[in-house]
Amino acid sequence: MQTNFSESQLKNKDNHSAEKIFKKCVHCGMCNATCPTFKILGDELDGPRGRIYLIQDMLENEKKPTANVVKHIDRCLSCYSCMTTCPAGVNYMHLIDHGRKYIEQNYERPFFDKFLRSFLSKVLSNTEYFKIVSIFSKITKPFSFILPNKIKDMINLMPDSFPKKTLKYKEIYKAKTKKKIARVALLTGCVQKEISPQINEATIRILNRHGVEVITPKKIKCCGSLSHHLGKNDDAYKNFKNNIITWYDEYLDGNLDAILSNTSGCGTTLKDYGFIFRNDKELKKKAKKISELSKDVSEYLSENLNLKIKKKKKKYRIAYHSPCSMQHGQKVHSQPIELLSKTKNDILEIPDGHICCGSAGTYNILQNKIAKQLLRDKVRNIESLKPNIISTGNIGCITQISIGTNIPILHTIELLDWYTGGPKPNIIKQK
Numbered sequence: 001m002q003t004n005f006s007e008s009q010l011k012n013k014d015n016h017s018a019e020k021i022f023k024k025c026v027h028c029g030m031c032n033a034t035c036p037t038f039k040i041l042g043d044e045l046d047g048p049r050g051r052i053y054l055i056q057d058m059l060e061n062e063k064k065p066t067a068n069v070v071k072h073i074d075r076c077l078s079c080y081s082c083m084t085t086c087p088a089g090v091n092y093m094h095l096i097d098h099g100r101k102y103i104e105q106n107y108e109r110p111f112f113d114k115f116l117r118s119f120l121s122k123v124l125s126n127t128e129y130f131k132i133v134s135i136f137s138k139i140t141k142p143f144s145f146i147l148p149n150k151i152k153d154m155i156n157l158m159p160d161s162f163p164k165k166t167l168k169y170k171e172i173y174k175a176k177t178k179k180k181i182a183r184v185a186l187l188t189g190c191v192q193k194e195i196s197p198q199i200n201e202a203t204i205r206i207l208n209r210h211g212v213e214v215i216t217p218k219k220i221k222c223c224g225s226l227s228h229h230l231g232k233n234d235d236a237y238k239n240f241k242n243n244i245i246t247w248y249d250e251y252l253d254g255n256l257d258a259i260l261s262n263t264s265g266c267g268t269t270l271k272d273y274g275f276i277f278r279n280d281k282e283l284k285k286k287a288k289k290i291s292e293l294s295k296d297v298s299e300y301l302s303e304n305l306n307l308k309i310k311k312k313k314k315k316y317r318i319a320y321h322s323p324c325s326m327q328h329g330q331k332v333h334s335q336p337i338e339l340l341s342k343t344k345n346d347i348l349e350i351p352d353g354h355i356c357c358g359s360a361g362t363y364n365i366l367q368n369k370i371a372k373q374l375l376r377d378k379v380r381n382i383e384s385l386k387p388n389i390i391s392t393g394n395i396g397c398i399t400q401i402s403i404g405t406n407i408p409i410l411h412t413i414e415l416l417d418w419y420t421g422g423p424k425p426n427i428i429k430q431k
Contacts, residue, residue, distance in 0.1 A: 001025040001052075004060050013279045015059055018098050022056055024090045025049070031082035031092070036356045037075050040373055045072040048082035048092050055099035065107040073099050075370065077363055078229055079356040080268075080328035093329065094275065097228065104231030116150060120362045121232050125190050125222035125239070134158050153368045157399060159195050167201040173214040181211040182257040182304065185247055186297075187270065189263045190222045192395040198425070199395065202417035203262050203297055209421060210305045215254070219246040223261075225269035226361055228276075241283060244273060248286040251293065258304075259290060262297045262413055264394040265361060268329035270294035296326060297413055298393060302335035309342050309419050316345045318415070319387035321378075321401065323394035324356045336393055336412045343419045351381045359400035371400070379404035389428070391415055 001022045010016045031048035032038045038047035045054065054069050065073075073096070082092050109117070123129045137158035144152045175181070184207065188200050204214050220243055224236035250256045261267035271294045277287035301307065320337055327333040340347045358364050358374030382390060383405060390409040392398060402409050408427040418424055 001027065001056070003056070009060070014098050014101070018055075018059060018095060021091050021095050022052070024088045025052055026088050028087065030085050030087060034081040034085045034354055036077060036079060036081070036374055037370060039355070040370060041075075046075055051076055051099070052090075052092070052095060055095055055102075058099065058102055065103045070103055070107055070109075073103060075367060077324070077356050077360040079324035079360060081324060081354050081356070084328045084354065093272070100229065100231035101233055104233070117230050117366070118232070120365065121227045121230050121235055124226050124362070125235070127190055127194050130191055130194060131162070134162075149368060150365055154365045156403075157365070162194050163197055165197040165201070167197070167204060169216070171216060171218060173204050173208055173216075175211045175213045176208045177211040179211060180213050183213045183215065183255055184258045184260050184300070185215050185217065185250060185256055187220065187223060187259065187261045187263070187266055188216050189266060189395065192263055196395055196398070196411070198414060199262055199411045202411070202414045202422060203260070205422050206301070206413065206417045206420055210307065212305070215250065217246055217250065223266040223269050225265055228269060229361055240273060240276065244277070244283055244286050244290050247290050247293070251289060256293065258295050258300055259293045260295055260297045260300055262393065262411065264296060264323040264326035264330065265396060267294060267296045268325040271330060296330055296332050296393065298336040298339055299330070299332050301416070302339055307339065307342060307416065307420050310421060311344065312419070316388040317348060317386065318345050318389045318391050319348045319350055319382050319385050320412075321350055321357065321382070321390055321392040321397055322353050323392055323397050324360070326393055327354065336391075339416055340391060340412060343415065348385045348387055350378075351384065352377070357397050357400050359394075359396035361396060364400055375400060375404045382407065389415070
């Protein structure tokens with residue numbers, strides 16, 4: 001793609017990085033073939049190639065974003081399926097993030113839209129705020145039919161209650177074996193640790209059981225991905241910097257072997273810290289090291305541990321849903337399937353598994369119509385396999401898919417924990 005940035009514009013380091021990405025694009029349109037929004041809406045501007053043109057036009061001509069441009073950029077799921085498809089290696093993730101940042105700085109959104117985005121950014125990244133909002137949601141749920149659709153959908157996504165935690169919080173969870181083989185940090189997440197604490201508990205148990213010490217420093221905050229993808233970089237960067245410094249100190253002082261995430265959306269952002277802080281003299285080196293240490297929990301298990309699988313009497317049909325942020329954002333797809341296959345169950349890959357379920361962070365609230373269509377398509381494809389269980393590696397996908405089906409859905413680590421000596425997941429007990 002030809003670019004026309006001026007020398008003064010290229011002094012802006014974000015523009016300089018964007019120009020390099022623009023030049024890789026060869027206009028082939030293969031990205032549109034796997035783009036969920038292009039598939040549904042059929043509009044060139046609702047595909048990656050069209051959005052790239054919109055972002056380039058805004059940046060080069062220093063245009064104030066119009067409502068129409070913002071509409072098409074907002075409709076992007078950030079599923080990154082286009083990056084898996086692109087033969088030229090265009091890093092669309094960095095372009096769409098830059099485009100959103102530019103919009104946030106140069107576009108005045110309508111009041112309700114602005115309020116809702118700020119509300120989501122604050123509440124979903126803070127567990128205390130989330131608990132308070134959940135109480136109000138429970139009270140207002142019977143009257144939600146009189147509220148705007150976006151608020152109604154948000155209320156329906158909120159839990160009525162929070163599960164009891166079975167593992168007492170500690171900063172250090174020691175290995176259960178005679179010899180400790182590794183020491184890792186676990187990002188416990190924001191909403192996830194409240195609505196599905198069993199995911200972190202299963203992660204800690206399976207790691208401890210196989211000789212890995214797990215640390216969960218109190219200083220660690222939200223990974224920053226939700227705010228980052230909403231273009232709210234001031235909020236995101238505070239968390240980015242705090243986490244980088246905290247983990248880097250642990251790396252220097254405590255021989256940290258890896259930083260693990262069991263929420264793939266968070267993991268994708270952790271792996272991008274190095275790029276985000278590439279021009280920061282103070283944090284560049286530290287951010288790069290944190291990204292190098294970051295791994296999805298399934299990636300780490302696959303590469304570093306020989307899981308001791310215990311046989312079960314019953315054999316299950318397990319449909320594996322590969323989260324977009326994992327398969328496209330982190331290029332981690334085969335590892336969870338291979339780990340699940342060791343349980344000797346029937347592991348089924350879902351038709352059109354590269355297409356998003358519609359969760360995508362806050363997308364199922366902000367773009368609820370498109371999200372609902374994607375959910376219907378995803379559930380139809382899952383149910384065509386007639387599985388007993390659905391397995392996936394992202395809390396957003398679990399929450400979204402569970403709305404559309406009664407098939408039990410579990411995090412992959414819950415199943416692996418069970419098959420290596422952990423408790424049977426409650427959702428299976430109930431069935």
